[in-house]
Amino acid sequence: MAEFGGFFNSVNGDRKYKSEDFANYFKTFIGNGVNPSTDSLRVIKVSNTQIKILPGSACINGYLYLNTAELTKTITSTVAKVNRVILRLDIVNRILSIVIVEGTATAPPTLTRNSSVYELSLAKITIKNNTVTVEDERGQASLCGYMAFLGKDDLQSMWNLFNQQWGAQKDIWQNWFNNMQGQSIRGIYIQKTVPTTHKVGDIWIELS
Known part of the structure; x- marks a missing residue:
């Protein structure tokens, strides 16, 4: 379809819209990233086996992510690695969620960004000598960045x-x-x- 206009009230079912129609609308003026408030989706170390993600919101390609309560994630590996806490949009499975993705001993995992999956890195987790350190990556535009109105x-x-x-x-x-x-x-x-x-x-x- 070369042209699209919306959104209009339906009369006898003649106007039906998909989720991607709304996403395409929102991404015309809202850029990818997390909410710019200080603690939005901030990753904090709880212990060497646990992290927590603070409440917040984000937008990826017009799709909304909203976390209204602290989210706890377990670090299962004690082997020296550089992992990432990633906010992942999965179009095929219709999921927008936070996951921990493992890297190697020397480098974090590369973010996946294609027509089906798009990822933002909230933080980098380094495991070394059974000790975990967390590095905030929300402010790095190439990895995550903050959502903002386009055209500025x-x-x-x-x-x-x-x-x-x-x-x-x-x-x-x-x-x-x-x-x-x-x-x-x-x-x-x-x-x-x-x-x-x-x-x-x-x-x-x-x-x-």
């Missing part, structure tokens, strides 16, 4: 361009103004000191 970068680019062009025009005006000092029939000087080349009838506006 476009507005910033427009603002930067405006400032650049305005700065150039201001320089042109200032250069003209400086060159015109003392060249009119009645000179007008706007400066802190007494003009050295003034003549009778000129105007001096003293800057403080």
Whole structure:
């Protein structure tokens, strides 16, 4: 289908929508990532065998994830590894959930991102000498990032361009103004000191 418009009330079943229709709508203006509040889906070490994920929310490709209570996960392996706590969208199985994915002794697992599965990394878990350390990865845009309204970068680019062009025009005006000092029939000087080349009838506006 080349065109899509919605959403409309159904009359005798002539307007039916799928979940992906709503997801496609939301992802036009909400980017992937977790809610930007400080503790949203933050991963905390409880012990060397347990972690907990704080309540929070996220959006992946227009699909909502919401966790309303602390979620506890068990670390089953004591072997030296670098794992990740991942928020995974699985389109085929219709699941959006948090899982622990194991890596190797030297590197964390690579995130899966294709048309069926899309993953965000909430944290990296390093197991070494039977000790667990947790590193927050929510703020890293390439791994997770924070959900935000799309189009903000476009507005910033427009603002930067405006400032650049305005700065150039201001320089042109200032250069003209400086060159015109003392060249009119009645000179007008706007400066802190007494003009050295003034003549009778000129105007001096003293800057403080």
